[in-house]
Amino acid sequence: MAATAMTTLPQFSGLRPKFSTAPVRSLAAVQPMRRKGKGALGARCDYIGSPTNLIMVTTTSLMLFAGRFGLAPSANRKATAGLKLEVRDSGLQTGDPAGFTLADTLACGSVGHIIGVGVVLGLKNIGAL
Numbered sequence: 001m002a003a004t005a006m007t008t009l010p011q012f013s014g015l016r017p018k019f020s021t022a023p024v025r026s027l028a029a030v031q032p033m034r035r036k037g038k039g040a041l042g043a044r045c046d047y048i049g050s051p052t053n054l055i056m057v058t059t060t061s062l063m064l065f066a067g068r069f070g071l072a073p074s075a076n077r078k079a080t081a082g083l084k085l086e087v088r089d090s091g092l093q094t095g096d097p098a099g100f101t102l103a104d105t106l107a108c109g110s111v112g113h114i115i116g117v118g119v120v121l122g123l124k125n126i127g128a129l
Contacts, residue, residue: 062112
């Protein structure tokens with residue numbers, strides 16, 4: 001069973017606190033604060049040229065490049081069973097000469113981020129990052 005802690009909590013009457021010296025018994029156990037940020041999924045706010053940032057920018061850029069220049073399936077290029085890309089009319093309007101649509105941009109950017117997260121977590125797991 002969790003031990004209860006003796007703490008003093010300020011009592012409020014309106015906006016002004018009334019300070020009391022009598023301890024208040026809490027029903028919840030007070031746990032010590034743990035330090036966060038050193039685990040595998042800890043978030044760090046590093047500088048712009050950090051390894052994590054460079055990996056994410058590189059993977060997202062490569063995926064957008066692949067989608068734009070016809071190396072990946074898109075709304076106007078579907079993949080066949082043999083993984084060949086066939087041109088088809090999707091009906092989506094675009095001002096891009098290659099036919100790269102907003103849906104293609106969002107899809108390729110999302111896949112690029114997924115690949116980047118996989119690379120970052122894999123490198124963190126083996127201790128290289």
